[in-house]
Amino acid sequence: MNEQTDFNTWQTIEAEVLRRIRTRTWKPGEPIPKETDLAQEFGCARTTVNRALRKLAQDGFLERKRRLGTRVALHPVGKTVLEVSIIRQEIEEKNGTYGYRLVQSKVAQPPNTVNFGLGLKDGARALNLQAVHLMDGLPYAIEDRWVCLDVADDLLTVDFSKHSANEWLLENVPYTKAQLAISSVQAGKLQQEYLNADAATPLLQLDRSTWNGDQPVTFVSLWYHSGYRLISQSSS
Amino acid sequence: MNEQTDFNTWQTIEAEVLRRIRTRTWKPGEPIPKETDLAQEFGCARTTVNRALRKLAQDGFLERKRRLGTRVALHPVGKTVLEVSIIRQEIEEKNGTYGYRLVQSKVAQPPNTVNFGLGLKDGARALNLQAVHLMDGLPYAIEDRWVCLDVADDLLTVDFSKHSANEWLLENVPYTKAQLAISSVQAGKLQQEYLNADAATPLLQLDRSTWNGDQPVTFVSLWYHSGYRLISQSSS
Protein backbone atom coordinates (compact mmCIF):
# COMPACT_ATOMS: atom_id res chain seq x y z
CA MET A 1 0.00 0.00 0.00
CA ASN A 2 2.89 2.32 0.69
CA GLU A 3 3.74 4.43 -2.23
CA GLN A 4 7.16 3.36 -3.34
CA THR A 5 9.32 6.43 -3.27
CA ASP A 6 12.55 6.35 -5.17
CA PHE A 7 15.74 6.85 -3.21
CA ASN A 8 18.23 6.59 -5.99
CA THR A 9 20.77 9.20 -5.03
CA TRP A 10 22.80 9.61 -1.89
CA GLN A 11 21.46 13.13 -1.50
CA THR A 12 17.92 11.80 -1.41
CA ILE A 13 18.89 9.31 1.23
CA GLU A 14 20.72 11.95 3.21
CA ALA A 15 17.62 14.11 3.19
CA GLU A 16 15.38 11.24 4.24
CA VAL A 17 17.63 10.21 7.10
CA LEU A 18 17.90 13.81 8.23
CA ARG A 19 14.10 14.03 8.13
CA ARG A 20 13.80 11.00 10.37
CA ILE A 21 16.26 12.53 12.80
CA ARG A 22 14.43 15.83 12.81
CA THR A 23 11.01 14.29 13.24
CA ARG A 24 12.39 12.15 16.06
CA THR A 25 11.53 9.00 14.19
CA TRP A 26 15.05 8.13 15.21
CA LYS A 27 15.71 9.78 18.54
CA PRO A 28 18.98 11.25 19.83
CA GLY A 29 21.22 8.52 21.17
CA GLU A 30 19.32 5.72 19.52
CA PRO A 31 20.80 3.33 16.97
CA ILE A 32 19.53 3.41 13.42
CA PRO A 33 19.30 0.39 11.10
CA LYS A 34 22.50 -0.91 9.62
CA GLU A 35 23.61 0.00 6.15
CA THR A 36 22.49 -3.21 4.49
CA ASP A 37 18.99 -2.88 5.91
CA LEU A 38 18.69 0.71 4.81
CA ALA A 39 19.98 -0.21 1.38
CA GLN A 40 17.25 -2.80 1.12
CA GLU A 41 14.59 -0.41 2.36
CA PHE A 42 15.65 2.31 -0.02
CA GLY A 43 16.19 -0.09 -2.85
CA CYS A 44 19.73 0.94 -3.61
CA ALA A 45 23.28 -0.27 -3.21
CA ARG A 46 24.91 -0.19 0.19
CA THR A 47 27.61 2.08 -1.23
CA THR A 48 25.00 4.75 -1.77
CA VAL A 49 23.66 4.50 1.76
CA ASN A 50 27.21 4.57 3.02
CA ARG A 51 27.94 7.81 1.26
CA ALA A 52 24.89 9.47 2.74
CA LEU A 53 25.54 8.28 6.28
CA ARG A 54 29.21 9.16 6.03
CA LYS A 55 28.32 12.73 5.20
CA LEU A 56 25.79 12.95 8.02
CA ALA A 57 28.39 11.64 10.43
CA GLN A 58 30.89 14.16 9.15
CA ASP A 59 28.35 16.91 9.73
CA GLY A 60 27.85 15.73 13.28
CA PHE A 61 24.34 14.31 13.04
CA LEU A 62 25.37 10.68 13.39
CA GLU A 63 28.00 8.81 15.31
CA ARG A 64 29.35 5.71 13.69
CA LYS A 65 31.44 2.95 15.18
CA ARG A 66 32.42 -0.35 13.75
CA ARG A 67 30.62 -3.25 15.20
CA LEU A 68 28.46 -0.92 17.32
CA GLY A 69 26.64 0.55 14.36
CA THR A 70 25.30 4.03 13.78
CA ARG A 71 23.54 6.22 16.33
CA VAL A 72 21.88 9.60 16.22
CA ALA A 73 24.22 12.08 17.86
CA LEU A 74 23.09 13.39 21.22
CA HIS A 75 24.31 16.91 20.66
CA PRO A 76 24.72 17.85 17.04
CA VAL A 77 27.74 20.08 17.40
CA GLY A 78 27.35 23.32 15.55
CA LYS A 79 30.21 23.13 13.13
CA THR A 80 30.83 26.30 11.26
CA VAL A 81 33.30 26.67 8.49
CA LEU A 82 35.16 29.94 8.63
CA GLU A 83 36.73 30.87 5.36
CA VAL A 84 39.73 32.96 6.16
CA SER A 85 40.12 34.40 2.74
CA ILE A 86 42.72 36.67 1.36
CA ILE A 87 41.88 40.19 2.36
CA ARG A 88 42.21 41.45 -1.18
CA GLN A 89 39.58 38.96 -2.30
CA GLU A 90 37.36 39.84 0.62
CA ILE A 91 37.47 43.49 -0.34
CA GLU A 92 37.00 42.87 -4.03
CA GLU A 93 33.97 40.73 -3.29
CA LYS A 94 32.47 43.78 -1.62
CA ASN A 95 33.18 45.71 -4.81
CA GLY A 96 35.77 47.79 -3.06
CA THR A 97 39.14 48.91 -4.34
CA TYR A 98 41.97 47.14 -2.61
CA GLY A 99 45.05 48.94 -1.44
CA TYR A 100 48.14 47.69 0.33
CA ARG A 101 50.91 49.50 2.12
CA LEU A 102 53.99 48.04 3.74
CA VAL A 103 54.81 49.85 6.95
CA GLN A 104 57.82 47.98 8.21
CA SER A 105 60.13 45.20 7.12
CA LYS A 106 62.98 43.99 9.28
CA VAL A 107 64.73 40.87 10.45
CA ALA A 108 64.59 40.49 14.18
CA GLN A 109 63.99 38.20 17.06
CA PRO A 110 60.27 37.63 17.54
CA PRO A 111 58.64 38.29 20.90
CA ASN A 112 58.28 35.35 23.21
CA THR A 113 54.58 35.02 22.55
CA VAL A 114 55.32 34.33 18.90
CA ASN A 115 58.20 32.01 19.68
CA PHE A 116 56.13 30.05 22.08
CA GLY A 117 53.07 29.84 19.90
CA LEU A 118 54.95 28.65 16.84
CA GLY A 119 57.48 26.52 18.64
CA LEU A 120 60.46 28.48 17.38
CA LYS A 121 63.85 27.99 18.90
CA ASP A 122 64.81 30.64 21.39
CA GLY A 123 66.99 33.27 19.82
CA ALA A 124 65.94 32.43 16.28
CA ARG A 125 65.40 35.39 14.02
CA ALA A 126 62.58 35.94 11.59
CA LEU A 127 61.30 38.42 9.04
CA ASN A 128 58.88 40.88 10.54
CA LEU A 129 56.45 42.65 8.23
CA GLN A 130 53.86 45.19 9.18
CA ALA A 131 51.33 46.24 6.60
CA VAL A 132 48.02 47.99 6.14
CA HIS A 133 45.20 46.74 3.95
CA LEU A 134 42.98 49.46 2.53
CA MET A 135 39.49 49.42 1.11
CA ASP A 136 38.68 52.38 -1.08
CA GLY A 137 41.61 54.17 0.46
CA LEU A 138 40.42 53.66 4.02
CA PRO A 139 42.20 51.40 6.50
CA TYR A 140 40.56 47.99 6.55
CA ALA A 141 42.95 45.90 8.57
CA ILE A 142 46.55 45.90 9.68
CA GLU A 143 48.81 42.94 10.04
CA ASP A 144 51.92 42.16 12.01
CA ARG A 145 53.60 39.11 10.57
CA TRP A 146 56.61 36.97 11.39
CA VAL A 147 57.95 34.74 8.66
CA CYS A 148 60.51 32.05 9.42
CA LEU A 149 63.68 32.66 7.48
CA ASP A 150 64.08 29.11 6.28
CA VAL A 151 60.75 28.78 4.50
CA ALA A 152 62.37 29.78 1.23
CA ASP A 153 65.88 30.51 0.06
CA ASP A 154 64.90 33.71 -1.66
CA LEU A 155 62.66 35.04 1.07
CA LEU A 156 64.79 38.08 1.81
CA THR A 157 65.02 39.02 -1.84
CA VAL A 158 61.26 39.22 -2.30
CA ASP A 159 59.76 42.68 -2.60
CA PHE A 160 56.88 42.81 -0.18
CA SER A 161 56.20 46.50 -0.74
CA LYS A 162 53.82 45.82 -3.62
CA HIS A 163 52.28 42.47 -2.82
CA SER A 164 51.02 41.16 0.45
CA ALA A 165 53.22 38.60 2.14
CA ASN A 166 50.19 36.43 2.62
CA GLU A 167 49.63 36.04 -1.08
CA TRP A 168 53.28 35.38 -1.75
CA LEU A 169 53.38 32.76 0.98
CA LEU A 170 50.23 31.04 -0.22
CA GLU A 171 51.66 30.71 -3.67
CA ASN A 172 55.18 29.79 -2.70
CA VAL A 173 55.22 28.12 0.68
CA PRO A 174 52.90 25.24 1.45
CA TYR A 175 51.60 24.45 4.89
CA THR A 176 49.99 21.43 6.44
CA LYS A 177 48.64 22.73 9.69
CA ALA A 178 47.06 25.97 10.79
CA GLN A 179 45.67 27.43 13.93
CA LEU A 180 43.36 30.37 14.29
CA ALA A 181 42.65 32.30 17.46
CA ILE A 182 40.11 35.06 17.67
CA SER A 183 40.05 37.59 20.45
CA SER A 184 38.85 41.03 21.33
CA VAL A 185 41.37 43.72 22.21
CA GLN A 186 41.75 47.42 22.73
CA ALA A 187 43.53 49.37 20.07
CA GLY A 188 47.26 49.61 20.75
CA LYS A 189 49.63 52.26 19.46
CA LEU A 190 50.02 50.66 16.05
CA GLN A 191 46.30 50.13 15.66
CA GLN A 192 45.47 53.67 16.76
CA GLU A 193 47.87 55.08 14.23
CA TYR A 194 46.83 53.09 11.20
CA LEU A 195 43.18 52.22 11.88
CA ASN A 196 42.12 55.69 13.02
CA ALA A 197 41.02 54.23 16.33
CA ASP A 198 41.35 55.62 19.81
CA ALA A 199 42.54 53.63 22.79
CA ALA A 200 39.05 52.65 23.94
CA THR A 201 38.02 51.16 20.61
CA PRO A 202 37.46 47.41 20.75
CA LEU A 203 39.00 45.57 17.81
CA LEU A 204 38.77 42.05 16.50
CA GLN A 205 42.15 40.34 16.50
CA LEU A 206 42.89 37.20 14.50
CA ASP A 207 46.07 35.28 15.19
CA ARG A 208 46.95 32.70 12.62
CA SER A 209 49.89 30.32 12.83
CA THR A 210 50.88 27.89 10.13
CA TRP A 211 53.30 25.01 9.97
CA ASN A 212 54.60 22.79 7.22
CA GLY A 213 54.92 19.46 8.92
CA ASP A 214 56.71 20.35 12.15
CA GLN A 215 58.37 23.35 10.58
CA PRO A 216 56.92 26.72 11.61
CA VAL A 217 56.08 28.89 8.63
CA THR A 218 54.49 32.10 9.72
CA PHE A 219 52.61 33.82 12.49
CA VAL A 220 50.37 36.72 11.73
CA SER A 221 48.18 38.95 13.84
CA LEU A 222 45.44 40.81 12.05
CA TRP A 223 43.42 43.68 13.45
CA TYR A 224 40.32 44.71 11.60
CA HIS A 225 38.79 48.15 11.53
CA SER A 226 36.33 49.01 14.23
CA GLY A 227 32.89 47.53 13.68
CA TYR A 228 34.13 44.64 11.54
CA ARG A 229 32.13 41.42 11.80
CA LEU A 230 33.43 38.02 10.88
CA ILE A 231 30.54 36.12 9.37
CA SER A 232 30.09 32.52 8.44
CA GLN A 233 27.08 30.59 7.27
CA SER A 234 26.40 26.91 7.38
CA SER A 235 23.53 24.81 6.26
CA SER A 236 22.74 21.19 5.91
CA MET B 1 63.26 1.00 -13.44
CA ASN B 2 60.82 3.02 -11.41
CA GLU B 3 59.90 1.33 -8.24
CA GLN B 4 56.24 0.55 -8.45
CA THR B 5 54.65 2.11 -5.41
CA ASP B 6 51.26 0.88 -4.39
CA PHE B 7 48.47 3.40 -4.35
CA ASN B 8 45.65 1.24 -3.17
CA THR B 9 43.72 3.50 -0.90
CA TRP B 10 42.15 6.87 -1.50
CA GLN B 11 44.12 8.30 1.42
CA THR B 12 47.37 7.26 -0.23
CA ILE B 13 46.30 8.90 -3.45
CA GLU B 14 45.19 12.01 -1.60
CA ALA B 15 48.60 12.25 0.04
CA GLU B 16 50.41 11.75 -3.25
CA VAL B 17 48.36 14.35 -5.07
CA LEU B 18 48.87 16.76 -2.19
CA ARG B 19 52.58 16.09 -2.38
CA ARG B 20 52.63 16.96 -6.07
CA ILE B 21 50.76 20.16 -5.35
CA ARG B 22 53.13 21.09 -2.54
CA THR B 23 56.25 20.32 -4.50
CA ARG B 24 54.87 22.31 -7.40
CA THR B 25 54.96 19.27 -9.65
CA TRP B 26 51.48 20.50 -10.46
CA LYS B 27 51.52 24.27 -10.22
CA PRO B 28 48.74 26.55 -9.02
CA GLY B 29 46.23 27.16 -11.78
CA GLU B 30 47.42 24.25 -13.88
CA PRO B 31 45.26 21.32 -14.89
CA ILE B 32 46.09 17.89 -13.57
CA PRO B 33 45.50 14.62 -15.43
CA LYS B 34 41.97 13.38 -15.67
CA GLU B 35 40.65 10.73 -13.35
CA THR B 36 40.97 7.84 -15.74
CA ASP B 37 44.62 8.64 -16.41
CA LEU B 38 45.43 8.91 -12.72
CA ALA B 39 43.60 5.68 -12.06
CA GLN B 40 45.79 4.00 -14.63
CA GLU B 41 48.95 5.55 -13.25
CA PHE B 42 48.12 4.57 -9.70
CA GLY B 43 46.83 1.20 -10.72
CA CYS B 44 43.45 1.53 -9.08
CA ALA B 45 39.82 2.09 -9.94
CA ARG B 46 38.65 5.49 -11.03
CA THR B 47 36.23 5.52 -8.08
CA THR B 48 39.18 5.56 -5.73
CA VAL B 49 40.87 8.44 -7.50
CA ASN B 50 37.56 10.24 -7.53
CA ARG B 51 37.19 9.96 -3.81
CA ALA B 52 40.65 11.39 -3.21
CA LEU B 53 40.21 14.28 -5.62
CA ARG B 54 36.75 15.03 -4.31
CA LYS B 55 38.14 15.45 -0.83
CA LEU B 56 40.98 17.65 -2.01
CA ALA B 57 38.50 19.81 -3.88
CA GLN B 58 36.34 20.02 -0.78
CA ASP B 59 39.36 21.15 1.19
CA GLY B 60 40.07 23.84 -1.33
CA PHE B 61 43.23 22.47 -2.93
CA LEU B 62 41.63 21.61 -6.25
CA GLU B 63 38.97 23.13 -8.43
CA ARG B 64 36.92 20.73 -10.47
CA LYS B 65 34.57 21.43 -13.33
CA ARG B 66 32.86 19.05 -15.62
CA ARG B 67 34.28 18.99 -19.06
CA LEU B 68 37.07 21.38 -18.03
CA GLY B 69 38.76 18.94 -15.73
CA THR B 70 40.60 19.46 -12.49
CA ARG B 71 42.99 22.30 -11.70
CA VAL B 72 45.19 23.16 -8.78
CA ALA B 73 43.52 26.00 -6.90
CA LEU B 74 45.28 29.34 -7.20
CA HIS B 75 44.65 30.37 -3.64
CA PRO B 76 43.98 27.50 -1.30
CA VAL B 77 41.41 29.18 0.91
CA GLY B 78 42.14 28.72 4.55
CA LYS B 79 39.04 26.92 5.69
CA THR B 80 38.77 26.57 9.39
CA VAL B 81 36.11 24.61 11.14
CA LEU B 82 34.87 26.35 14.22
CA GLU B 83 33.10 24.02 16.57
CA VAL B 84 30.61 26.09 18.45
CA SER B 85 30.08 23.67 21.21
CA ILE B 86 27.76 23.79 24.12
CA ILE B 87 29.29 25.99 26.76
CA ARG B 88 28.79 23.40 29.45
CA GLN B 89 30.85 20.95 27.42
CA GLU B 90 33.49 23.57 26.75
CA ILE B 91 33.86 24.21 30.46
CA GLU B 92 33.83 20.57 31.43
CA GLU B 93 36.55 19.86 28.88
CA LYS B 94 38.67 22.36 30.76
CA ASN B 95 37.93 20.39 33.90
CA GLY B 96 35.93 23.23 35.31
CA THR B 97 32.67 23.09 37.19
CA TYR B 98 29.82 24.38 35.17
CA GLY B 99 27.20 26.65 36.58
CA TYR B 100 24.15 28.26 35.05
CA ARG B 101 21.91 31.04 36.21
CA LEU B 102 18.83 32.40 34.51
CA VAL B 103 18.64 36.13 34.87
CA GLN B 104 15.55 37.00 32.97
CA SER B 105 12.69 35.28 31.16
CA LYS B 106 9.94 37.17 29.44
CA VAL B 107 7.83 37.25 26.32
CA ALA B 108 8.29 40.45 24.39
CA GLN B 109 8.81 42.02 21.03
CA PRO B 110 12.43 41.60 19.94
CA PRO B 111 14.47 44.64 18.97
CA ASN B 112 14.59 45.45 15.29
CA THR B 113 18.10 44.12 14.89
CA VAL B 114 16.91 40.68 15.89
CA ASN B 115 13.77 40.89 13.79
CA PHE B 116 15.73 41.94 10.80
CA GLY B 117 18.47 39.38 11.22
CA LEU B 118 16.12 36.46 11.62
CA GLY B 119 13.47 37.61 9.20
CA LEU B 120 10.73 37.77 11.80
CA LYS B 121 7.46 39.47 11.06
CA ASP B 122 7.18 42.96 12.49
CA GLY B 123 5.32 42.96 15.75
CA ALA B 124 5.89 39.27 16.38
CA ARG B 125 6.66 38.36 19.94
CA ALA B 126 9.28 35.95 21.18
CA LEU B 127 10.66 34.45 24.36
CA ASN B 128 13.59 36.40 25.70
CA LEU B 129 16.02 34.65 28.01
CA GLN B 130 19.08 36.12 29.63
CA ALA B 131 21.45 33.81 31.41
CA VAL B 132 24.92 33.58 32.85
CA HIS B 133 27.26 30.64 32.36
CA LEU B 134 29.72 30.10 35.18
CA MET B 135 33.00 28.24 35.38
CA ASP B 136 34.04 27.32 38.90
CA GLY B 137 31.61 29.93 40.15
CA LEU B 138 33.09 32.71 38.06
CA PRO B 139 31.22 34.32 35.16
CA TYR B 140 32.31 32.70 31.90
CA ALA B 141 29.82 34.07 29.41
CA ILE B 142 26.42 35.66 29.31
CA GLU B 143 23.76 35.15 26.73
CA ASP B 144 20.78 37.10 25.51
CA ARG B 145 18.48 34.85 23.55
CA TRP B 146 15.27 35.21 21.59
CA VAL B 147 13.30 32.07 20.86
CA CYS B 148 10.44 32.09 18.39
CA LEU B 149 7.22 31.10 20.08
CA ASP B 150 6.15 28.66 17.41
CA VAL B 151 9.17 26.38 17.53
CA ALA B 152 7.40 24.11 20.00
CA ASP B 153 3.93 23.94 21.51
CA ASP B 154 5.21 23.53 25.02
CA LEU B 155 7.94 26.15 24.83
CA LEU B 156 6.40 28.40 27.47
CA THR B 157 5.94 25.53 29.90
CA VAL B 158 9.63 24.58 29.87
CA ASP B 159 11.61 25.48 32.95
CA PHE B 160 14.72 27.24 31.77
CA SER B 161 15.91 28.10 35.25
CA LYS B 162 17.84 24.86 35.61
CA HIS B 163 18.88 23.96 32.10
CA SER B 164 20.29 26.16 29.40
CA ALA B 165 17.89 27.00 26.60
CA ASN B 166 20.59 26.05 24.15
CA GLU B 167 20.67 22.45 25.29
CA TRP B 168 16.88 22.19 25.34
CA LEU B 169 16.69 23.61 21.85
CA LEU B 170 19.37 21.31 20.50
CA GLU B 171 17.52 18.30 21.79
CA ASN B 172 14.02 19.40 20.92
CA VAL B 173 14.07 21.77 18.01
CA PRO B 174 15.98 20.93 14.84
CA TYR B 175 17.46 23.51 12.53
CA THR B 176 18.72 23.41 9.01
CA LYS B 177 20.62 26.65 8.67
CA ALA B 178 22.80 28.66 10.95
CA GLN B 179 24.74 31.86 10.80
CA LEU B 180 27.53 32.99 13.05
CA ALA B 181 28.86 36.51 13.37
CA ILE B 182 31.83 37.41 15.50
CA SER B 183 32.58 40.92 16.59
CA SER B 184 34.41 42.92 19.19
CA VAL B 185 32.47 45.20 21.50
CA GLN B 186 32.76 47.23 24.65
CA ALA B 187 31.02 45.91 27.71
CA GLY B 188 27.47 47.24 28.03
CA LYS B 189 25.46 47.56 31.21
CA LEU B 190 24.44 43.91 31.26
CA GLN B 191 27.96 42.72 30.58
CA GLN B 192 29.47 45.00 33.20
CA GLU B 193 27.06 43.70 35.79
CA TYR B 194 27.47 39.99 35.18
CA LEU B 195 30.97 39.66 33.74
CA ASN B 196 32.67 41.94 36.25
CA ALA B 197 33.88 44.10 33.42
CA ASP B 198 34.18 47.85 33.23
CA ALA B 199 32.99 49.92 30.30
CA ALA B 200 36.36 49.99 28.57
CA THR B 201 36.79 46.23 28.52
CA PRO B 202 36.76 44.74 25.02
CA LEU B 203 34.62 41.60 24.79
CA LEU B 204 34.14 38.97 22.15
CA GLN B 205 30.56 38.82 20.96
CA LEU B 206 29.11 35.86 19.06
CA ASP B 207 25.75 36.22 17.37
CA ARG B 208 24.20 33.00 16.24
CA SER B 209 20.95 32.71 14.30
CA THR B 210 19.30 29.47 13.35
CA TRP B 211 16.43 28.54 11.08
CA ASN B 212 14.52 25.40 10.38
CA GLY B 213 13.84 25.65 6.69
CA ASP B 214 12.56 29.22 6.31
CA GLN B 215 11.25 29.28 9.85
CA PRO B 216 13.33 31.33 12.30
CA VAL B 217 14.20 29.36 15.42
CA THR B 218 16.40 31.39 17.68
CA PHE B 219 18.81 34.27 17.86
CA VAL B 220 21.41 34.41 20.57
CA SER B 221 24.15 36.85 21.45
CA LEU B 222 26.95 35.54 23.60
CA TRP B 223 29.52 37.65 25.39
CA TYR B 224 32.55 35.91 26.78
CA HIS B 225 34.59 36.98 29.74
CA SER B 226 37.43 39.37 29.12
CA GLY B 227 40.50 37.69 27.68
CA TYR B 228 38.61 34.80 26.10
CA ARG B 229 40.08 33.41 22.90
CA LEU B 230 38.15 31.42 20.35
CA ILE B 231 40.53 28.82 18.97
CA SER B 232 40.29 26.45 16.08
CA GLN B 233 42.78 24.13 14.52
CA SER B 234 42.87 22.66 11.07
CA SER B 235 45.22 20.35 9.31
CA SER B 236 45.38 18.46 6.09
Add this chain to the structure above:
DNA sequence: TAGTGGTCTAGACCACTGA
Protein backbone atom coordinates in the same frame (compact mmCIF):
# COMPACT_ATOMS: atom_id res chain seq x y z
C1' DT C 1 28.36 16.96 -29.81
C1' DA C 2 32.09 15.32 -27.23
C1' DG C 3 34.74 15.19 -23.02
C1' DT C 4 35.00 15.43 -18.23
C1' DG C 5 33.47 14.74 -13.59
C1' DG C 6 29.36 12.78 -10.72
C1' DT C 7 27.19 8.92 -9.32
C1' DC C 8 25.21 4.11 -8.99
C1' DT C 9 25.68 -0.92 -8.81
C1' DA C 10 26.74 -5.61 -7.09
C1' DG C 11 29.92 -7.91 -5.06
C1' DA C 12 34.06 -8.54 -2.41
C1' DC C 13 37.44 -8.27 1.21
C1' DC C 14 39.36 -5.83 5.16
C1' DA C 15 39.56 -3.54 9.94
C1' DC C 16 38.05 -2.79 14.06
C1' DT C 17 35.86 -4.10 18.33
C1' DG C 18 32.51 -6.21 21.63
C1' DA C 19 31.35 -10.60 23.48
Add this chain to the structure above:
DNA sequence: CAGTGGTCTAGACCACTAT
Protein backbone atom coordinates in the same frame (compact mmCIF):
# COMPACT_ATOMS: atom_id res chain seq x y z
C1' DC D 1 34.63 -15.10 16.97
C1' DA D 2 31.01 -12.43 14.71
C1' DG D 3 28.93 -8.17 13.25
C1' DT D 4 29.38 -3.71 11.66
C1' DG D 5 31.30 0.00 9.02
C1' DG D 6 35.36 1.18 5.63
C1' DT D 7 36.90 0.64 1.31
C1' DC D 8 38.04 -1.22 -3.46
C1' DT D 9 36.65 -2.80 -8.05
C1' DA D 10 35.02 -2.80 -12.91
C1' DG D 11 31.76 -1.24 -15.43
C1' DA D 12 27.91 1.62 -16.56
C1' DC D 13 25.09 5.64 -17.34
C1' DC D 14 24.10 10.50 -16.43
C1' DA D 15 24.89 15.74 -16.18
C1' DC D 16 27.00 19.53 -17.28
C1' DT D 17 29.29 22.58 -20.46
C1' DA D 18 32.82 24.31 -23.93
C1' DT D 19 33.06 24.02 -28.69
